[in-house]
Amino acid sequence: MPCTTILAGKAATCDGSTLIARNDDGGFDTKKIIVVSPDKQPKKYKSVISHLEIELPAGPLAYTACPNVSKKDGIWAACGINSAKVGMTATETITSNPRVAGADPLVRYKPKEGKKGKEVPGGIGEEDLVVLVLPYIRSAREGVLRLGELLEKYGTYENNGIAFNDENEVWWLETIGGHHWIACRVPDDRVVIMPNQFGLDNFDFADALGKGKNYLCSRNLKEFTEKNGLDLQPGKPFNPRLAYGSHSDGDHIYNTPRGWYMARYFLPRTFRWDGPDADYNPESDDIPWSMVPERKVTVEDVRYLLSGYYQGTPYNPYDKNAPMKGRYRVIGVPNSDISGILQIRGGEKQPLEWMSMGGRGFTACFPFYPVVSKLPAYISETKDEVDTDYMYWNSRLIAALTDAHYFTAIMYDSRYQDTVMNQARAIIQEYDAKYAEKQDMKLLEEANEKILKMVQKESARVLKNVLENAGEHMKTRYHRGDN
Numbered sequence: 001m002p003c004t005t006i007l008a009g010k011a012a013t014c015d016g017s018t019l020i021a022r023n024d025d026g027g028f029d030t031k032k033i034i035v036v037s038p039d040k041q042p043k044k045y046k047s048v049i050s051h052l053e054i055e056l057p058a059g060p061l062a063y064t065a066c067p068n069v070s071k072k073d074g075i076w077a078a079c080g081i082n083s084a085k086v087g088m089t090a091t092e093t094i095t096s097n098p099r100v101a102g103a104d105p106l107v108r109y110k111p112k113e114g115k116k117g118k119e120v121p122g123g124i125g126e127e128d129l130v131v132l133v134l135p136y137i138r139s140a141r142e143g144v145l146r147l148g149e150l151l152e153k154y155g156t157y158e159n160n161g162i163a164f165n166d167e168n169e170v171w172w173l174e175t176i177g178g179h180h181w182i183a184c185r186v187p188d189d190r191v192v193i194m195p196n197q198f199g200l201d202n203f204d205f206a207d208a209l210g211k212g213k214n215y216l217c218s219r220n221l222k223e224f225t226e227k228n229g230l231d232l233q234p235g236k237p238f239n240p241r242l243a244y245g246s247h248s249d250g251d252h253i254y255n256t257p258r259g260w261y262m263a264r265y266f267l268p269r270t271f272r273w274d275g276p277d278a279d280y281n282p283e284s285d286d287i288p289w290s291m292v293p294e295r296k297v298t299v300e301d302v303r304y305l306l307s308g309y310y311q312g313t314p315y316n317p318y319d320k321n322a323p324m325k326g327r328y329r330v331i332g333v334p335n336s337d338i339s340g341i342l343q344i345r346g347g348e349k350q351p352l353e354w355m356s357m358g359g360r361g362f363t364a365c366f367p368f369y370p371v372v373s374k375l376p377a378y379i380s381e382t383k384d385e386v387d388t389d390y391m392y393w394n395s396r397l398i399a400a401l402t403d404a405h406y407f408t409a410i411m412y413d414s415r416y417q418d419t420v421m422n423q424a425r426a427i428i429q430e431y432d433a434k435y436a437e438k439q440d441m442k443l444l445e446e447a448n449e450k451i452l453k454m455v456q457k458e459s460a461r462v463l464k465n466v467l468e469n470a471g472e473h474m475k476t477r478y479h480r481g482d483n
């Protein structure tokens with residue numbers, strides 16, 4: 001599935017929180033946002049896609065999840081935060097190359113063939129990962145180690161990148177072939193950009209196979225790399241992106257331009273991004289995986305980028321005068337099912353999930369406190385049929401109508417997004433203070449209800465505005481003074 005990920009360490013953000021964020025670009029799968037209590041977590045898990053059965057540990061934690069409403073293809077929980085205040089987003093589909101695939105093939109499900117044949121389960125994948133990992137970890141590092149153990153034991157049928165955060169650390173894990181993996185602790189002062197490609201561009205095997213302070217990997221990854229001649233720059237610092245990733249013509253249309261746009265935003269003055277003398281252009285293969293931003297990063301920055309469509313560049317598909325509009329795949333595509341920014345704040349402050357549901361480019365981003373026993377029905381009881389009683393469907397309709405009539409509707413949509421963010425910030429300030437005084441978890445549920453009632457009201461208002469605007473611009477619209 002095509003997605004976009006942004007990560008930020010605690011020294012890179014404006015308030016010292018850690019951030020992991022991702023657009024879940026699927027294919028118009030209806031989503032809801034729920035809390036999974038320990039008694040609702042299965043003891044045995046079976047994957048729909050790979051038919052794999054896994055016994056799960058005892059004592060799961062409560063956690064939030066963003067599953068598909070329809071279970072025909074499995075859960076696809078997307079992202080969440082557990083009651084130990086650990087976040088996880090899974091997954092960013094990444095690229096690989098034939099050398100890796102040949103040396104360690106993906107573990108795909110094989111159906112029964114003939115009367116005497118046997119079904120062969122596949123490995124684990126995006127459908128499964130949050131459910132298998134998030135309820136059982138108490139730190140970001142533990143998330144990497146648990147997922148790594150599962151990958152080595154069961155394998156995977158796809159190439160994926162997975163992020164974890166707690167109040168101190170952010171970790172990023174990428175799969176390599178069917179059973180291998182590599183992981184890096186994001187430096188505290190850096191942000192990371194991930195556009196559907198193998199991302200890591202530096203790695204220290206000595207640390208990974210020794211103390212594991214900043215790097216981790218599967219046990220025999222170094223041997224696997226040497227045996228199969230995967231290191232393309234022997235004698236130089238090891239570059240995992242060159243060894244395990246891809247650099248295809250398709251990447252230059254689909255992936256690297258998104259990395260260019262995000263890096264350009266975080267480092268506007270550090271490098272030249274435009275023109276024939278640019279340090280990096282939209283088709284550069286060596287755009288850095290991580291960088292120290294020129295200023296502190298906010299949730300609003302991440303929201304803006306994950307909604308991005310190359311504003312201010314020659315590639316903006318909505319700009320009538322852009323000479324190369326539509327050349328590259330944008331970030332805020334309409335088939336985003338959900339977009340999550342997971343913010344783990346330090347000290348006594350509770351974590352926040354900042355979510356957008358459906359049609360990412362023109363949808364509102366709203367926060368809620370995840371360490372609660374339940375979430376408002378407006379987001380947690382979504383139905384598979386179109387119904388404006390639920391945020392998912394309001395978002396889909398608002399985004400579709402804004403896109404279809406961009407030049408006349410964008411002012412309504414922009415005001416809506418800003419209004420939701422502004423009012424939500426005020427409510428969070430109010431309830432952070434109340435919770436600091438009383439330490440009552442019921443206050444967090446009260447805050448969530450207040451936020452989602454506001455979001456529902458503002459969504460209904462803008463839906464009316466963009467619908468009326470669309471009606472005014474229908475081809476059959478006629479005023480007596482038109483002739």
